[in-house]
Amino acid sequence: MKNILVRSLVVFIVMSLLNAQLADWTGRFFTQSGVQFGMLSASIIVASLIITVIAWVTVLLFRKSYDTIWKIAVLFEVLYLLMLLLSGTSPFAYFAEASDVHLTNLLLYVNSIGVFLLICLFDLIYSKIIRAKIKN
Numbered sequence: 001m002k003n004i005l006v007r008s009l010v011v012f013i014v015m016s017l018l019n020a021q022l023a024d025w026t027g028r029f030f031t032q033s034g035v036q037f038g039m040l041s042a043s044i045i046v047a048s049l050i051i052t053v054i055a056w057v058t059v060l061l062f063r064k065s066y067d068t069i070w071k072i073a074v075l076f077e078v079l080y081l082l083m084l085l086l087s088g089t090s091p092f093a094y095f096a097e098a099s100d101v102h103l104t105n106l107l108l109y110v111n112s113i114g115v116f117l118l119i120c121l122f123d124l125i126y127s128k129i130i131r132a133k134i135k136n
Contacts, residue, residue, distance in 0.1 A: 001127075004059070004063055004066065004067060004136055005025055005056075005059065005060065005063070007069065007072070008055070008056060008059040008066060008072045009052075011069055011072045011073060011076065012051075012052040012056060012072070012076055013052065014053055015048070015073065015076050015077075015080075015115055015116075015119060015120070016045060016048035016049060016051070016052055017045075018115045018118070019044055019047075019048055019080065019111060019112055019115055020041045020042075020044045020045040021046060022042070022111035022114070022115065023041045023044040023108060023111065024041035024089050026104055026107045026108070026111065027041060027104065040104070044108075046073040046082050047087070048080065049082065050079070050083075051076065051079045051080055052076075053129050054079060055075050056071075056080055057078050058075060059072065059075070069095060069119065069120075069122070069123040069126070069129045070119070070120050070123045073116055073119040073120060073123070074116075076116075077112065077113075077116045079110055081109070081112060084105075084108060084109060084112070089105040089108060089109075090102075090105060091105060091109040093106075094107060121126070
């Protein structure tokens, strides 16, 4: 029980920090209007920490359902994408009007999916290593 709670907290924090770092790099990519993107990574980290608390309470309540890392990552990803949608960032607005702000919004979604896939890849590699150790 304690192991899954600690593991889920680590996954949530890692995903939060990776999303914030990628948002910072995305904001720095657009150097011509740095004022617009100055607080982007800070707002992402605050929102991610709120999502971390909500997701961790969910794992605490339903700990039997969240027994693997990828299930925990799916929970965080769903909450993160829901937060992006509710905050008004549309991933499709860039295709209607090409601007730096809309491209940044699109890249927030792409970064989030990339972080999710990275965590799933880590889970796959980790589970294969553990299975190999169990066989020996």
